[in-house]
Amino acid sequence: MEHKAPIQRRERHARWFLTLVSLIGWLSVGWMALHIQQPENFGVFVLLVGFLFVTEYYPISVWKGYTSLSFPLIYTIYAVEGLPLAMVIYAIIVLLVNVIRRRPLRIVFFNPSQLVLSFIAAVSIARLLEPFYSQSENSSLISVMLLTGAYYVINNLLVDLVLIIRPQTYPIQIWRTKFITELISGVISIIYIGVMFYVSNQNRGVIDVFSYFFFFSPLVGFALLSAIIVRLHTERNRLKALFAISTELNRWLPTKNWVDSIETSLNDFVDVDASVLWVKENGRWRVRFSHGQVVKEECMAPHGIKDFDDISETEVFQDRKKNPGIVPSCFDKALKAFVYAPIILEGKSLGMFVVARSRTHSFRQEDIQSVATLANQLAVVIKTRMLISEQEKRTVLEERNRIAREIHDGVAQSLAGAVLKLETANRKFYQKPAEANDILVDSLSKLRHSLKEIRESIYALRPYETERVGLKQAILKRIDVIKKESQLNFSFEERGKPIVLSPMVEKVMFDIFQESVQNTIKHAKATSVTVLLSYQKEHVLLKMTDDGVGFSLLGAMVKAKKDPHFGILSMNEQAEKIEATLQIDSREGEGTEISLAIPKLGLEGGMEHDQRHASG
Secondary structure (H helix, E strand, O other): OOOHHHHHHHHHHHHHHHHHHHHHHHHHHHHHHOOOOOOOOHHHHHHHHHHHHHHHHOOEEEOOEEEOOOHHHHHHHHHHHOHHHHHHHHHHHHHHHHHHOOOOHHHHHHHHHHHHHHHHHHHHHHHHOHHHHOOOOOHHHHHHHHHHHHHHHHHHHHHHHHHHHOOOOOOHHHHHHHHHHHHHHHHHHHHHHHHHHHHHOOOOOOOOHHHHHHHHHHHHHHHHHHHHHHHHHHHHHHHHHHHHHHHHHHHHOOOOOHHHHHHHHHHHHOOOOEEEEEEEEOOEEEEEEEEEOEOHHHHHOOOOHHHHHHOOOOEEEOOOOOOOOOOHHHEOOOOOEEEEEEEEEOOEEEEEEEEEEOOOOOOOHHHHHHHHHHHHHHHHHHHHHHHHHHHHHHHHHHHHHHHHHHHHHHHHHHHHHHHHHHHHHHHHOOOOHHHHHHHHHHHHHHHHHHHHHHHHHHHHHOOOHHHHHOHHHHHHHHHHHHHHHOOOEEEEEEEOOOOOOOHHHHHHHHHHHHHHHHHHHHHHOOOEEEEEEEEOOOEEEEEEEEOOOOOOHHHHHHHHHHOOOOHHHHHHHHHHHOOOEEEEEEOOOOOEEEEEEEEOOOOOOOOOOOHHHHOO
16 A cells, blocks of 8 residues: 555646646637637638648657657748647647547647647747847747747746656656657757748748748648558567567477567557456466466466456457456556457467556557557467477376386396295205305396386486486586596587576487497497587487497397387487487497487577576
């Protein structure tokens, strides 16, 4: 409550300020309306009013913001028809544009008041300072320059006051963007009015409606052209953002943090003040992503979320006061408009994507379509991620079943054989002690071998090393163990920028590394082994090279068909699971090189390894 009190107080102050400016502005417009005189040239007046509406309705893109080029037209109406008519028309047109654009009611009344008061104040300042420059030959030009500068300064000060008073933060970057945008607009207005003064002083005859049309047509045409360009630019950025989101989601898909990729491109795709993604996991709704003005504790609460199952189409709530939506407590009270986009695939609800803005009626049809498009993309991603998780679970189950079969076919049989022999030795112990001793020695050898296999099986059943410490550290730890158990000299090298790999990929890479090293120890008679882990442009490469006796690959494949436990077939099957390429280069007497190349597409998470992976 202590945190909410200042926010509510600032909201109240902002509302009072908007109301005060609106009241003063519309009282001024009302007073001006009482002093309106009939236009001297009705055709010119109608033309200027039409051009004024176009420039207000189609603001131009300047630097990183938008601004209206209506000031030269307002000044011209003021110069030709007087201040009262110019202010009344200006207020009505701005009011109409805001109503058409469905702005909030307080903004509909505030914007015209702000602009009218700024212009009246600027005219007053220019008239007040007139004695200081009235004797100059260019007094008219100085007057209009002073009026223009004062108008833009006062207008921006009023906007700054609103942005400072309101609860939302007003960072210096936004102020800088607004200031430069309005500065450029002011410079354009001064140049255009300066040209107008120059042309009017050339005594080119009567200035009629056609003169005004041809003079202001470039200004209006520029506004229309800029609006078209801005729209095309916005759509291009939207498509680029959608492509970026799709690309990042595909890259992150194998990892558990796939949802993190949304945040970077979301605001480029659809500009919102808050967004939340719920995913239904094991029958429960879980927040997987939240951004902006979100009350996270409320988002995780179960109340209201059950209603998500009832939504089958995108729902829009444009005004929080009229309809607060399904989970309004999840969002800050400053947010007024919401879009709920269900994530559905094959008729099954997988999640809910919700975005919010601080302005009522701020979601246009194209915004709603964009959110729905992203929800459809997320549906495919979530379903794919579920399938990947199921595949990983099946792989773990298959691995456990394989270990169980190996124990049954290998260790269990060896132990049973050893027990039978020990029983035989026990019977012959007194009659034939020498024969009994040979049986004991043979049984002890088999029991030691069985004990080793049991230890390896227990090691395989433990949480996988790559899941606990990462691929690189798992390889280094295994190398240290092998060094203690054998006389092999190891060298390990890592190249390139590490990327995030899925647990499945890391497990397969580590298994193939282990199988390769075990084959080297058993068969190669090598003295040294080189291990390379390389993150290349298109692939992640794991290469093991030894200086052993080598072997005939053809002979090894023939042996593999006879012996299902032979390592080469197992490594090939493992590589196929992750769509990797396994290459074995070996010749008798020339050592062996085993390379595993995993395509980078779909593996990269777009970030460096975390400290768990990067350490060491």
